[in-house]
Amino acid sequence: MTKLSELPSFRIHLSQLLQQAALTLQIKSTLYIEISRTKQASHGDYSCNLAMQLAKALHKSPREIAGMLINAMPESAYVERIEVAGAGFINFFIRNDAKRIYLKHILQSGDSYGVSSFGDGEKIQVEFVSANPTGPLHVGHGRGAAFGASLANVLSKAGFSVTREFYVNDAGRQMDILALSAWLRYLALNQVSIPFPENAYQGAYVKDMARLIYEAHGDRYVHQPGLLLDGLPEAAHETAISTDEQLDRMIATAKKILGQDYAYIHNFVLTEQLGDCRNDLMEFGVEFDVWFSEQSLFDNGLVARAVRLLDEKKHLYRQDGALWFRSTEFGDEKDRVVQRENGHYTYFASDIAYHLNKFERGFDRVINVWGADHHGYIPRIKGALQALEQDPDNLKIALVQFAVLYRDGIKAPMSTRSGEFVTLRELRNEVGNDAARFFYVMRKSDQHLDFDLDLAKSQSNENPVYYVQYAHARICSVLAQWDGDAAMLVDADTGLLTSPAELALLQCLIDFPDIIETAAQELSPHVIAFYLRELASEFHSYYNSTHFLVPEVPIMEARLALVTSIRHVLKSGLELLGVNAPEKM
C-alpha cells in the first residue's frame, strides 16, 4: 500500500526541478519559485514566471532564460513536456498517468484526503464570536461564527494544532445593564412599577428570564425598590445628567439594595444567556474548546499584573488622575487609558492581559476574528503586545465585515439594545443550517455581505449549497444502484479515463490539497466554497454527458473510481464548511 507521503505534489516537484536548473546554471537568486495553476489547457497544467522575474538581473530576455532553465532541468517521470510561452512563461504539461496515481490515493485515504503537514503542528488559537452574553446572537454574529469555525477546520486539516476559543465578556458594564434590566422586569412581575429605562435591554428574552426568577423565588428579590427611585433625579430634564449616567446610578443603587443577591441575579442572567448562546452555536455546528472568562482575569490578578508589567517597562504615565499607556510609541493615534480615575481598569486593560495570557499559554500564533468595526482597535492591542515583548506579528486579526440585512429591499435595524434584530436562530430556522453556513462563507470575509432575507427565505432552493450537495447525492445514488464493492475500485484500470471531462475532473481533485493550503495561508475559507462549486459543476457536466453504469465492466469501474473520489472530496470539503453531505435529496 502506498503511503500518502509518497503522493507527488506536482507544485513542489516542479519547483524543485527549477531549483535544480537554477543551481546548474549557477543563477544566484533568492526569488521564491512560485508554481501556479494555469487557466487555459493550452498553457499546460502548471506554469512558472521565474524567467520573467530574472530577466532584469541577468540582462537577458525572459524567453531566453526560460529556454536555458528548461534545458538545465533534470528529467522527470511526471512531466510530459515543457514549453516556453507568451512573454516567457514556462508551462508544464503533466503526464496523464501521473495524474491518475491520485485516484488510487484518494480512494485509499477516503475522507482524509487533503490532510497535510503544511502547518507542521504549529499551535494556533482561533478566537471568534466572543459576543457579549447579553442577548441572543444575531445574524452578524452568525457570520463570525461560520467564518471562524470554517477557518479553524481548514487550519486543522492543513496540519495546524488548533484551539477554538470564545472570550466571555462577563465582567463589564453591559452585563450589569442586563442584570438590572432583568431585575426591573422581575419587579414588575411583583407589581412593583419602576419606569424601564430606554437604554436598558428591551428584548422579550429579558422578561423571560425575569419570569424564571419569579417562578423560582417569588418576591425574594424585591427588597426596597423605592430606594432605586430615590437615588435618581425625579426628572432627567432638570439636570444635565445623561441617560447613560442615569443607568449607571441605577446599577449602583441596585447593587446596594440587593447586596449579596445582586450576584445571584448577575450570575443567573449570565448563565442563562451563555447557555443559550452555546446551544445556538452548537446547533449551528460551531463548537469551542475553551470558554475563557474575562472575570477570571481579574480574579486571578492577571489584569493588575499586565498593567504592572507595562509600568515596569516604563510604558505608563499618569495624567488627569488616570493611568495611560503610551500606545503612540507603537504606532497608535493616541495614548490609551488602562486605569480610570475612579480606579477601575478599562476594557483595554483586561484585553491586554488576555492577549498576553494567550501567548503565555504557548500558542505560536493567535488569530482573532473581529467585526470590521473594531479595526481601529488593532494598533493599540498590537502595541501593547510589543510593549510586553511579544511579537505582534504572531497575532493576526481577521476582520469580518458585518452582514447587512435587507428586508423588502430596506436595511433592517440591528440594535441589540432595542431588541429589534433578526436572530441567528431565526435565520437558521428559515433557511436551514447548511444554507446559512455556506452562504456566510461564500464571500471573502472582508467584503460586506448583503443578506437579503426575502431572497434567502423564499428562494432557498436556489441557494448554491444545494448545487454542491446535489452532486454528492447523485453520486451516492449511482453507487447505490451499482451495488458493488467500493473497496474493489482501488484496483480499477484508471488508464481508461481519457476524455477531456475526466482529465479535467482528475486535475480538479488533485488541486484539493493546494486549495486547503491556500485557504489556510490566506485565512480565507471562501476559496473552499468556490472550489466545491467548481468541482460540482465539472461533475454535473460529466454526469450529463457520460453514462457510468455501462455494460463494459472495466470502463464502468474506472468511472466509478473517479466518481467515488469526487464524492470523498465533496464530502470532506463540505465538512470543512460545516455543511452536511446528504446521500439523498
Added chain:
RNA sequence: GUGCCCGUAGCUCAAUCGGAUAGAGCACCAGCCUUCUAAGCUGGGGGUUACAGGUUCGAUCCCUGUCGGGCACGCCA
C-alpha cells in the same frame, strides 16, 4: 475634520498577493428528461475593472490625485 477599508457585467460576488483572452451565480433569451436524481446540462447576449495620471516586459492589484460609499475616532465594552 483625521485614519482605515471598499468601488469589477443589470444584481450579488471571484480573480491563485504584479501574469497570459478579467471569471461564476442570479436575472434574461434559445434548446435538452422512455436512459445512473431536470435542485441538473448545453448554447447566447452582456465590461474603457468609478475617473485621470504614474511606475514596468506586463496593472483589477502598487503610487499620486479626484469623485462616490462604509467603518472607526470615549477615563464605553
